[in-house]
Amino acid sequence: MTENHLELVQLINKRLEERNYGSEPKELYDPIRYIMSLGGKRMRPLLVLLAYKLFKDDPETVVDQALAVEVFHNFTLVHDDIMDNAPLRRGKATVHEKWDANTAILSGDVMMVKAYDMLLDAPSNLKQIVRDFNACAAGVCEGQQLDMNFETLATVDESAYINMIRLKTAVLLGFSLKLGAMLAQSSKEDAELLYDFGVSIGIGFQLKDDLLDVYGDQTKFGKQVGGDIISNKKTFLLLKALELANEDQRKQLDYWLGLETFDAVAKVEVVRAIYDAIGIEALTKAKMNEYFDHGFSDLEQLGIEEEKRTSLKRFAEYLIDREH
Known part of the structure; x- marks a missing residue:
């Protein structure tokens, strides 16, 4: 990756660390914080910001919308791991292994809801964005x-x-x-x-x-x-x-x-x-x-x-x- 790419990834990771998904019950929200902390390439939110930068120079204003894509992606991983009975994700225990399948399903559901929350603050084209999403x-x-x-x-x-x-x-x-x-x-x-x-x-x-x-x-x-x-x-x-x-x-x-x-x-x-x-x-x-x-x-x-x-x-x- 170039220096520009790494700067955008740092911006994405910083915002992810600051993100508050919810607090109680912690059994619902701890798995979300866990899966989102496991890293990954952050390829999808990076693509959002790279595409945005083709037309405008203030990508920091749309980081939350970029994160919506990353939260959705990780939601699919949580549920896919249950279907595949996978024990590991990025070298760590999968959510259903660390907690249980029911918790993983429910936490995944909340992740989908949170992804919509992040999209709702889009500065423009909200209806088309939600339709395409x-x-x-x-x-x-x-x-x-x-x-x-x-x-x-x-x-x-x-x-x-x-x-x-x-x-x-x-x-x-x-x-x-x-x-x-x-x-x-x-x-x-x-x-x-x-x-x-x-x-x-x-x-x-x-x-x-x-x-x-x-x-x-x-x-x-x-x-x-x-x-x-x-x-x-x-x-x-x-x-x-x-x-x-x-x-x-x-x-x-x-x-x-x-x-x-x-x-x-x-x-x-x-x-x-x-x-x-x-x-x-x-x-x-x-x-x-x-x-x-x-x-x-x-x-x-x-x-x-x-x-x-x-x-x-x-x-x-x-x-x-x-x-x-």
Whole structure:
């Protein structure tokens, strides 16, 4: 990240530390303070402020609206962790593990309410902001349901997978950028271009995450490399391999996918060898770069000077080049 990006992240984190979500009962509000204190990239509120800065120079005036996106994002993580029965989030106990599932559900519900509270102080375009936020929030839930549906299907085609990650991950990035533009009272055309840019970058971002899970550096990735293979997660890599595998490769994939007990290291090695033979890494990179290129094309069409686009472009390039 650039110095400008880090300054904005510091502004976001400072406001988060000052934020009062509520006090009593503490069993309701302590989990909110806990999940919001676990850190993270703060990518979504940063995108709000970067988009705002394309048009205006006082991002400190809309930090609370940017935080609304971060609170909503963490609300989805609290509920997703319950659905996935996940024990850890950012290396710490998940809310439902530290407290219990009922507490996590209720605290998550309050987080959603608090996100609306933060949006209500928007200096302009409030009705459109809330309408677009609602569409985004519903889309995220639709994406999560599709992801759960995929768990029971033998295979999923590429277009269905791309649509799922578009909803589950990318539309929130698109909304974050559009929110920044709307707060700055940009033209509708520029707001939509930023939304489209964010969605394309978001799809590429998730494909990069799929790729890093298999081919990332363990010391940099921050979680177990090969975790998606171990859990039979239907990522782009697995779906493409199932589509392109020859008869012998398909038999091996079906065998390892069907095992309930297995040597995790051996499974990762065998499946990754099949990916290597088919060329899955290169195919995933090509698809990922297709979406990144489309996103940058949208960014170039913005009706603003090239110099003002630089900070947002550099952050997108940082996401593309990341190794964790």
